[in-house]
Amino acid sequence: MVNMQIPFVNLSRFYLKHKDQILELTDKIGQSGVYILGDAVEEFEQDFADFCGAGHAISVGNGTDALALSLTALDVEKGDEVIIPANSFISTAGAVIEAGATPICVDVEKDQNISLEAITNAISKKTKAIIVVHLNGNPAQVDEIINEFKDTNIRIVEDAAQSIGAEVKGKKIGSFGDCGCFSLHPLKNFHMFGDAGMIVTNSVETANKVKTLRNHGLINRDTCEVFSRNSRLDALQASYGKYLLPYLDEWTNRVIEIAEYYNDQFSGYFYTPKTRPFTKSVFHNYVIQTSQRNELSDFLKQRGIETKVHYPIPICHQPAWKKHSLPPALIPVVERQKDEILSLPIYAELTDTEIEYIAKNVVKFFNERNLYREAI
Numbered sequence: 001m002v003n004m005q006i007p008f009v010n011l012s013r014f015y016l017k018h019k020d021q022i023l024e025l026t027d028k029i030g031q032s033g034v035y036i037l038g039d040a041v042e043e044f045e046q047d048f049a050d051f052c053g054a055g056h057a058i059s060v061g062n063g064t065d066a067l068a069l070s071l072t073a074l075d076v077e078k079g080d081e082v083i084i085p086a087n088s089f090i091s092t093a094g095a096v097i098e099a100g101a102t103p104i105c106v107d108v109e110k111d112q113n114i115s116l117e118a119i120t121n122a123i124s125k126k127t128k129a130i131i132v133v134h135l136n137g138n139p140a141q142v143d144e145i146i147n148e149f150k151d152t153n154i155r156i157v158e159d160a161a162q163s164i165g166a167e168v169k170g171k172k173i174g175s176f177g178d179c180g181c182f183s184l185h186p187l188k189n190f191h192m193f194g195d196a197g198m199i200v201t202n203s204v205e206t207a208n209k210v211k212t213l214r215n216h217g218l219i220n221r222d223t224c225e226v227f228s229r230n231s232r233l234d235a236l237q238a239s240y241g242k243y244l245l246p247y248l249d250e251w252t253n254r255v256i257e258i259a260e261y262y263n264d265q266f267s268g269y270f271y272t273p274k275t276r277p278f279t280k281s282v283f284h285n286y287v288i289q290t291s292q293r294n295e296l297s298d299f300l301k302q303r304g305i306e307t308k309v310h311y312p313i314p315i316c317h318q319p320a321w322k323k324h325s326l327p328p329a330l331i332p333v334v335e336r337q338k339d340e341i342l343s344l345p346i347y348a349e350l351t352d353t354e355i356e357y358i359a360k361n362v363v364k365f366f367n368e369r370n371l372y373r374e375a376i
């Protein structure tokens with residue numbers, strides 16, 4: 001096999017496909033003289049809400065702000081506890097700290113999504129919210145979690161940063177909880193050309209609160225109702241977003257096609273991503289689990305294939321966790337997975353030749369070592 005070079009992401013390949021329209025939109029916004037919020041942002045928000053099947057979408061500066069402002073809008077504050085999965089990106093915890101509350105890390109299932117049993121065990125009198133992260137684009141059991149806590153005051157925030165377009169029983173992720181939070185960072189499966197985030201909610205009251213919170217807490221030009229941050233979206237990103245959104249289903253279908261091809265090629269070798277019944281994963285990451293993780297990653301690197309680990313350090317093992325004197329967590333599944341998970345390249349711009357090259361090399365690694373049918 002001739003060595004190919006396959007980066008984990010290839011954003012410039014993405015840009016070149018849309019370059020003419022992006023340049024045209026940049027010029028249009030430049031000439032409009034409106035660069036922050038305004039019509040372009042409102043139009044994108046409406047399209048995003050429609051895409052998610054949610055009543056309202058409110059844009060913010062990034063996915064972390066989407067989480068932090070949602071928590072604040074839902075009255076999460078100092079003294080409250082918020083349950084999160086220990087294996088998410090650190091900003092899930094950072095947002096809880098920003099809202100003034102205490103994050104409580106819990107364990108996950110084999111599919112890397114938060115465990116309902118672990119949540120139940122972590123509930124205390126102080127629990128004010130649960131952040132359900134749909135990791136890797138794969139829906140967590142959000143409907144069961146909502147059902148379990150429907151008769152309580154516990155708020156459910158979906159961290160849908162990695163899962164735009166994913167579905168449970170035909171309903172879009174993000175539209176289940178009190179708020180659904182999205183990151184449109186360049187490394188996300190639907191992304192802008194810079195930082196951006198979105199909150200979706202079906203509550204007018206929450207939508208209005210978030211709108212105030214993202215704009216310094218101002219209720220009009222001169223009156224500040226509550227001190228808050230600046231987390232407004234700019235018109236350029238919104239205009240790109242409005243242009244790109246209609247392509248999302250096409251990209252997602254291609255990514256699902258690649259995931260299905262990988263699943264087929266790797267069947268029986270090791271744990272491949274599993275999706276719950278009646279759910280649609282959008283495979284933001286294609287994460288395998290194998291005891292040969294480090295060796296496989298080195299083998300692929302030597303053959304020009306870049307891989308990543310999402311994430312090697314559980315949140316409650318981060319130095320920042322200690323610094324804030326946050327409580328320890330019992331997370332045996334996360335502890336094991338952190339040494340076994342490996343994300344392979346998966347994005348719509350990969351060619352058939354590239355995905356075949358990746359799959360052949362993965363299979364070659366296991367065959368050369370007689371590791372067929374490693375325990376799954």
Ligand SMILES: Cc1ncc(COP(=O)(O)O)c(C=O)c1O
Pocket residue numbers: 062063064065088089091092133159161162182183184185195196197
């Ligand atoms: C699960 C998860 N939550 C939150 C975020 C935060 O998003 P942002 O980087 O836009 O602040 C990310 C992005 O990396 C993420 O993956």
